[in-house]
Amino acid sequence: MAILYFFLALFLAAPAAAIDANQLLKQVDRNLAPASYEMYRKLINIEPNGRKKEFVLFSVKKGKDKVAALFLSPASDKGRSTLRVEDNMWLYIPNVAKPVRITSLQSVVGGVFNNSDILQLDYADEYDAIKLEDQGKEYLLHLKARTKTVAYDQLRMWVDKEKVSPTRIECLTEASMLIKTLYFKDIKDFGAGIVRPAVVETDSPLYKGFKSVMMFANVRVRDFPDEVFTLTFMPKLESLRQGQ
């Protein structure tokens, strides 16, 4: 009978932990950004000798599956835009042609960030939390991609218990090989209840000595019509920007 109780407890405990972990993941998502928003980001690729290349982007997101970004600088990239609807991604280059499909593992900016980092959806929409570890001041969430189309098969996410905000995320392949690590820094109040890290740094064993940094500004709740997130609207994203 004791053995039966043990297995019953184990059977019931496992899903309970998973549910808690997924709820925690959803809370992390909401603390990182509202479900629908606009924001500005600066991406900085830093070479081992300290030389850097910067990009400034205006990004908009709606719900769980639509996100778009417009390059504001440098001049050589100004006007480019990227769009993601679920797992579909496109790149539009002004003057050149119609938007072309791109894949999540490519990078339109070079450096350590790839397209899925730039056009990121909520973690909870792409990953299942399969394990939760209590590590004192932090939780460690083990996440598994829901589908094969997600850029990283596994994530290990360290979450600050007090702020319910990630401090570090390791991105791994299916074979548990580390692709890159994201470090979340400089918690900042963006207003309207949005308190999140203002800086995300990343490095990768695949790019030894290189580092990429993403900085956030003017993160605001904003709703958009669905038509904004279409190929036809990609050349017109600039019209969404408002005076700062």
Next chain:
Amino acid sequence: MITQIFSLRRLLLSFLIFFYAGVLSAEDFAFDLSEIEKKPYSFGGFIEFRPVLFGLDREAAFYRLRYFDQDQKNIRDEYNLGLRLEGSYEKGAAGVYFRTDSTLGYDDQDWNDDTVLGEGYLSLKPATGFSVNAGKRVVPWGKGYAFNPAAFVSRPKDIDDPTEALEGFYLIDADIIKSYDGPLKTLAFTPVILPVTDDLNDDFGEADHLNFAAKLYLLFRDTDLDFMFFTGASRTTRYGFDFSRNIGTNFEVHGEAAWITDFEKQNIDSQGRLTTETADILQALFGIRYLTANDITYIVEYYHNGGGIEVDDAENFYEFVDRAYDRFLAAGDSSQLARAAQLSRGTLAASRPMRDYFYFRASIKEPFDILYVTPAITSIVNLNDQSLSLTPELAYTPITNLDIRLRGAFLTGARQTEFGEKQNDYRLELRVRYYF
């Protein structure tokens, strides 16, 4: 002497400042809000220097057609300066946009210059899902990277540089977009009106006609689908279709087809006579884009041009040029060469004039951890006569907004083949472009 040393030091200092302007401590990050300030206007462009060296093939048909009455030479060089200006101004739902390209070139001991309005139009966006544009505009249709048979209202791409901006046509177009939940996520309709007169769009087709085109776009079950249509008296009626879909995180497939009614297929006989026959033809392509684990991107396309010149007709043309050249050498009579040059226009001098082509491009991003360096190799194969071009290139962005590209194009093929009869055996090109 002291002044000279001082000047040298100042020069060295300027040099160091120029090359290390972007070097800062890795921790020295700043996000100045002035960088994201919204302005009603924008202005930018680039300046470009592009010297080109051509290795000429003195036995080739197109060399003879161009240089038959000039001093014979093995190489030719040209130097090109380019300036692109583009800008926009927005007020409320209205905006104006322009793009101009100016070139100054030195070629065969002659200077030439040109300025082209690439685009210049007025745009009205009364609602997110509705906009209207009027003016000179590029309306790019189709999913092909190197070929776009279904781009019914735009000029053909330069296959040697398919990502370069095109010159538009004067037209009125609109976009009507609707989004949905469910398998059909997006529906967009783009009607186009394109007039042709003696002064407007005169290179599009027959003058004094109003032409109509339209495209219906669907994002259906994660697949891009387009259906196109063109009708009007300037060109014959044609129907188009394309698709594109990601079938993995690193694999995209696309295809495009155009059915052109009453197309005038051209035939050339052994006497250099051009005849045409009218038929409905199919132009189609299928392609993939694939990214490997070590960051090599492959773009591969097969293109079938149902209206292209047949191998026998191409051989007839090249034989006609040979005889015309022999006649010029023997009797100084260039009339047949002039006729051959006339014949080549619209046939074998056109871009990809024959039936079946294979396009291949492989580029590797930042190999050996060298940031901002992208080597690539491109090949275009004429599958009908087995001639081909091979183009290795190296692109480098040493500092922000400065793009440097070095490329060579090597043409190979037997006599009486497309690439074997081009005027060049090879071409070396440096392009230095600074954006502002």
